[in-house]
Every structure is written in C-alpha cells, then in structure tokens.
Amino acid sequence: MAEQHSSSISNTVTRALEAFIASSPKNVSAEALSVVSDLVKSYKSMLPPNLFFEAVEQSPVAISITDPAANILYANQNFHRVTGYSVSEVIGKNESMLSNKTTPRIVYETLWGRIRQQKPWSGTLVNRRKDGTRYLAELTISPVLDAKGRTTHYLGIHRDVTEVNSLSKQVNYQKKLIESVVDASPVITALLDETGKVMLDNMEYKKLAGDMRGREPAKEFLAALQEVLGDDFAGLRDRKLNFHQREISFDPGGGGQPRCFNCSGSWIESMDDSADAFFEMKKTRYLLLVASEITALKRQQHDVQMNAMRALMAEEELVQSMREALSGAIYQLQGPVNLISAATNMQERRADIENPESRALLSALREALRAGQTALLTLQACVPESSPETPEILNINLILREVLSLTTERMLQQGIVIDWQPAMTLPMVAGRAKRLRSMFKQLIDNAIDAMATGKSPVKSLLIKTQAMDNELDVTIQDSGPGIPEALRNKVFEPFFTTKGSSGKQAGMGLSMVQEVINQHAGSIRIDPNYNSGCRFEIRLPLSKTFINED
Secondary structure (H helix, E strand, O other): OHHHHHHHHHHHHHHHHHHHHHHOOOOOOHHHHHHHHHHHHHHHOOOOHHHHHHHHHOOOOEEEEEOOOOEEEEEOHHHHHHHOOOHHHHOOOEHHHHEOOOOOHHHHHHHHHHHHOOOOEEEEEEEEOOOOOEEEEEEEEEEEEOOOOOEEEEEEEEEEOHHHHHHHHHHHHHHHHHHHHHHHOOOEEEEEOOOOOEEEEOHHHHHHHHHOOOOOHHHHHHHHHHHHHOOHHHHHHHOOOOEEEEEEEEOOOOOOOOEEEEEEEEEEEEEOOOHHHOOOOOEEEEEEEEEEEOHHHHHHHHHHHHHHHHHHHHHHHHHHHHHHHHHHHHHHHHHHHHHHHHHHHHHHHHOOOOOHHHHHHHHHHHHHHHHHHHHHHHHHHHOOOOOOOOOEEEOHHHHHHHHHHHHHHHHHHHOOEEEEEOOOOOOOEEEOHHHHHHHHHHHHHHHHHHHHHOOOOOOEEEEEEEEEOOEEEEEEEEOOOOOOHHHOOHHHOOOOOOOOOOOOOOOOHHHHHHHHHHHOOOEEEEOOOOOOOEEEEEEEEOOOOOOOOO
C-alpha cells in the first residue's frame, strides 16, 4: 500500500516536474533546473519510481505541490529547512500560510492571473517562517496539466534569497554612493577603461560633453595628453605612474573660445568579473582622469599678454617699417652708385691725363662714387638688426589666435567674416614665436588689404589648421581679387607689389614671409586651383628638432 502511494505521488511529481521544465522559468537557478531535468530523465529511463521520489525529497530547493486551490499536497525536506514547518504541519494547509501580508496585493493578483492562464509565474515574495522571521522567497509556480489540458495541480519551487538580496543591495547602495560622490565633485571626473571608453563620469564631464558639440571629451583629453607627454604617456601607463597638473587646451573653432584645463591621471587596477576570469583571476586597468578648467585664468593672462604683445608688435612693425624704408633707399641708391662706378671705370680707361677737363671729370666721378658708397654704408649701418630669438616648442593654434586678436578690430571695420577652423588638438612644432607671429600677421594684413580694395560683396577670411602625416598645414584664404598666375612667384620678391598705383609702397612683406618659412624648414604656396580669391597653404614640419639657425 505504501509502495502504491509512493508510486502515485511519484507519478504526480513527475508530471509536475515535466510541466515545470517545459515552462523554462527564468528566475530558477541552473542548479535546480539541472536536478529536475536529471530526475525526469531518470524516470523515463525506467529507474525505480521510489528513486525518483527520493531525489525530489532530497532536492536542494524547496518543492511543494498543491491542488488548484493552492492547498499543499506535498512538500519535500528542504521545504521544512527553508520554512521551519514540518511536512505534517503543512499538508492540507494553504500556501498563503507562508505569506507575511506585506507583499503588495498587485503581486498576488499578477501571480494568479498568470497561472490561471496556465502560464508559469516567477517572482519574489516576502514570506514568514514558523518562528515568525521573514525571508525573501524567489518563487516559481507552474501549472500541472492532465491529458485533457486541465490544470490539476500547481508545482512551487522556491529558495531563500534574503542574504543574496541583502548583499546585492549593499553593492548597489555603495555603487550609488560612489556615483553620488563623483557626481558632486566640482571638477571634471571620468573613469576610462583600457580602450578609452568612459565607464563612469560626473555632471561636470557631461556638461563639457554638451559644450563640445558631440565630441567625446575623454578622446580629446587623451589625444591632447599624448601630445603634451609624447612618448612618456605610454611609459607612464605601462609603469602605472600617475601624472599631475598637465596643462592642455581645446580650440573648438567657430565662435567658441579656447578652453584650458589642468589634467591629472591615476592608473587603477580592478579584478575582472567576466566569465573568462572565473577560474583564472585577471586584472583590468582603468585611468581615473580628473581635470579642472582654468580657462578664465588663462584668459586673464592672455589679456595681459595681448596688451604687452600689441605694444611689442607695434614696436616690431615700426622697426620693420624702418628696415623696409632703409632697405628701399639702399636698393634705390645702389642703382645710381653702380652707374657712377661704371662711368668712373670707363673714364679711367679713356681719360686723357694731359687734358685738364678730362682729369676734372674723372675726379668728379671718383668723388661722386665715394660719396655714394659712403651713403650706402651709412644707410646699411642704420638698418636695425633682427633681435635674436631662441627656438621653442609652439602651439600654432595659439599663435594664430593671438594674431586674430590683434587684427580683429581691422576686420570688424572692413566687415570681414572670420571662419576659424582649428584642429581640436594640434601637434606642437619647433620654431620662433615672434617670427611666426609676424609672418602670419603679414599674411592676414595682406588679405585684409586685398579685400578692402576688392569688389566682392562678401568679405570672408578662412583660417584652418590640421595635422597631415609629419606636417602641420595652415590655410589662409580670402575672398579678395586674388593674384594673377603670372605674378604668383614674383610676389615673394623684395619690393614687388600687386597694388599698382594705389599709393601703397612696395615692401618686404611676402619676402619676409618666405624668409621665415625657410628658417622653419617649411613651404608656402599659392593654391592655383582656388579662383574665388587667394589661398595660401603653409606647411611646417612636426619635428621637435629645430633645423635652420640664423
């Protein structure tokens, strides 16, 4: 009789477990599903029914079977260990005896609505043990159907997840606390993985991302740091050495102002939590990037520097004007002196020494030649010398910004629209700041003059920088009348001008530009394919070693 009863229960349990497996509940552990699957396979392999029953009895999860009204018909041993109730105490009782009455009513309504549709339900309930203590039950209920598709029983499998839930909440709370602390930081903070992907950031970082027109700040920070640190950046990363207060800048172009930051970084190692590292511990490296914006301070310093620079540039332009005027006088005087010298040589060869008039003419020529040569030497001695300048590592974007600041007033007066397109981050070049600044100002001044005399209704000046291979490219393009093809090489000659009879003097402007370009081992050309004005293309090498010395 007991064996028949066991067999009957075993058959019921088997059907229940088969229905449970077919429902593929998501919230049940793989271990529990594996046990249930093995039990069903064993039964179908014609193992003894009592073995199948004992396997369910000894299952590591709490299993119960109820009638359609949720009255308990069967409970295994682990049900007793989880709830504290013995089997005899729960048989015939309703499953609701475990409810702590604190689970929201909507949860039970959803549960019953689901299983009445003959679909499994999975979720978490607050249950109460026999001793009154509460625990969290991760529960899956599956309907058991007979051959006619009618629900005859319900199978319930649950486990105590109170401790797991507590640990999970602690981790989440700590994570949120860390995120709140990082988010409240007044400085830009971002945690990057080894690929540069942002894993954690704060509000200041998000604000900066919004200001950068869709560009990822972390990517721009890393690019700028690699430029500032050079090969040291990879060495610091490999040796896990931190860096502090490295000054970098972004130039967004257009109407945006350059933004400057003091940047610090710390390398952090954490344990890898991926499946690949389950048996073999692996470490993942992160970079904690912290940046404070110093744009306001740099602008104050820039204003002071610009005032000093305006005075210096005015002085340099005055000296340059004197140099050009004296060079022009020397150039103009050299011709007559050469003619007098030639005439003197001819007279010396042809002169009749006995003829007083011939001797007087030769003497006059010699005196005029001495006077002319003395005047040339005097003028040459008066030409101001160029002050020596030591080469240094320069940011061409900043130099062009300074020149634009110096010429802004003139461009506004002429109604010129500036299209400033700098590279967000630009490699540094070796050069002489004063000479490069004077060179760019000469080119921009020429463009302004050209547009002032031109007839184009739209006056625009484009300045663009970019890095190409081992060179830095600067484009200066205006909408003026342009330079005829036949004159594109002559404009770099001293005292040549395309201004005709406009009253402007021919000078050393583009000749000086060519000289500065040569000193920096670069090149300059007028784009022959641009027909809407004039486009100068300047290329400077990125080598950190300065080549040409005076």
